[in-house]
Amino acid sequence: MSNQLRILGSGSRHSGVTYHRIALPLSTMEKEYALITDTPTEEMIKEKNINIFLVNRFCENASLIQILEWKQKYGFKLVVDIDDYWELFTQHLSYANYRLNGVGTIIKSFIKHADLVTCTHTRLWAEIIKINKNCEVIPNALPFDKDQFTAVTIPHEKVTIAHTGSITHYPDIKQLKAPIYALSKDKRFVANTRMLLCGWNDFNKWHWDEMANIYTANERLDYKILESLPVDLYMNHYAEADMLVTPLLDNKFNKLKSNLKALEAGAKNIPILAMKRDPYADIPTIYQVYDWEKDIKRMAESKAMREDWGYANGEYVRKHFDLFRHNIARTAIYNKLLS
Numbered sequence: 001m002s003n004q005l006r007i008l009g010s011g012s013r014h015s016g017v018t019y020h021r022i023a024l025p026l027s028t029m030e031k032e033y034a035l036i037t038d039t040p041t042e043e044m045i046k047e048k049n050i051n052i053f054l055v056n057r058f059c060e061n062a063s064l065i066q067i068l069e070w071k072q073k074y075g076f077k078l079v080v081d082i083d084d085y086w087e088l089f090t091q092h093l094s095y096a097n098y099r100l101n102g103v104g105t106i107i108k109s110f111i112k113h114a115d116l117v118t119c120t121h122t123r124l125w126a127e128i129i130k131i132n133k134n135c136e137v138i139p140n141a142l143p144f145d146k147d148q149f150t151a152v153t154i155p156h157e158k159v160t161i162a163h164t165g166s167i168t169h170y171p172d173i174k175q176l177k178a179p180i181y182a183l184s185k186d187k188r189f190v191a192n193t194r195m196l197l198c199g200w201n202d203f204n205k206w207h208w209d210e211m212a213n214i215y216t217a218n219e220r221l222d223y224k225i226l227e228s229l230p231v232d233l234y235m236n237h238y239a240e241a242d243m244l245v246t247p248l249l250d251n252k253f254n255k256l257k258s259n260l261k262a263l264e265a266g267a268k269n270i271p272i273l274a275m276k277r278d279p280y281a282d283i284p285t286i287y288q289v290y291d292w293e294k295d296i297k298r299m300a301e302s303k304a305m306r307e308d309w310g311y312a313n314g315e316y317v318r319k320h321f322d323l324f325r326h327n328i329a330r331t332a333i334y335n336k337l338l339s
Contacts, residue, residue: 005031005334008076009054010040010062016166019231020140020260021056021081028143029327040067045074052334054079057086058103058110068113077337080114082107082128083140085256091171092253093207116337118330120258123278127256136333140258141323142267148235149267151314158194158222159300162241163215164234164264167204170211172254175247177214179293184217186297193300195223198237238268242306243299246274247292259283266317271299271309285313 009026011018018036026034033048039061044050053076059067071078086107088095098104108131111117117128117135128135142149163173183189197215200208216223226237238244244265248254255278262283265272273295274280276288287309289295299305 004338005029005052005331006033006048006050007031007035007052007054007334008040008044008048008050009034009036010038010059011036011056012038012060014231015056016231016234017056017083021083022054023231024143024323025138025327025330026054028323030331042070042073045070045076050074051076051338052079053077054081055110056081056083057107064106064109064113077115078113079116079118079334079337080110081138082111082117082119082124083258085124085127085253087253089171089249089251089253091249093168093170093204116333118333121279121282124256138326138330138333139321140260140263141321141326142263142317143323144267144318148233151267151269152239153268154239156194156240159192159306160194160196160224160240160242161296161300162196162198162238162244163246164198164237164241164244164261165246166199167201167207167211169247170204170207172247172249173211173214175249176245176292179291179296180215180221181217182293183297184220189297189300190221193221195221196226196237196241197223198226199228199234200225201228235264235267238264238270241265241268241270243270243310244272245292245296246272246280248275248279250275250277255279262286262313263317263321265310266314266321269310269314271306271313273299283313283316285309285316 007026009022011022023036026036086104088098111128111131114132117132118138119125119128120140122137125135125137195216197212212225229236246261257279259279262272262280271287273287273289280286
């Protein structure tokens, strides 16, 4: 029955969320037909006999009212995928824009009217079922050892400590200001390490510059800054990384994020350093941070430690978060919805 799936996925081609929650799954799962577009139209639905319309959170270029009219006319099922909590914390750089445009309310309306909601983990599931009981967990997963998710590295001299992610992590990385400044006074650390900040772009330039100042201790540390890459190439940011740091503020929004960074680090067999709490509490192979200064230094100074924790993380995520295995569940869930 799986070959009856005819899916229209809606999302921006530049969005990492679209890439991981729509494009990668639909391009690799068993189906009869799939189309991914940022401008869904009635003609696409009619001509391709679409039976599942998939959006992440909400649809930017078609209103919920329009989609529900198409749904009534053509009988497809509306699937809404949720990867993050819809209420931002006040320090989030998009907080004011979300409030002004009522984005949280829009997302909840999509959840309410969906035939099926999918999400990344049980913590988010517990929030979604307050709005729509028909919710299934499909974790983030990667096609390990394929395309950009291979363990290919670029040779480099210094131990390279990476932070990857969008500018929305500016409030999170501020936690590292004092620890990194302290490390910049350690002559051995300064001589042997390099800070790698990935994803820079001209948008929000002031915040990026501030983030770079924090991450390099105002350029007291050797550093490299990599500009943002297209979603199908972004894993190249990890090619020079020896370890990944993932500071997150302790709030509800961050606790409801997914563990995708651990998967990305695992794809490159490098260790990930994080506080032992959600969203990383369920990953036994993260290196648990108690003190950012001491723990960054400890990992940076030991190649054996980096290799042990890195390969353990790579082995764990390949076992539990393989995209092709989770696609079997995704296909079954979609088929059950249609039946």
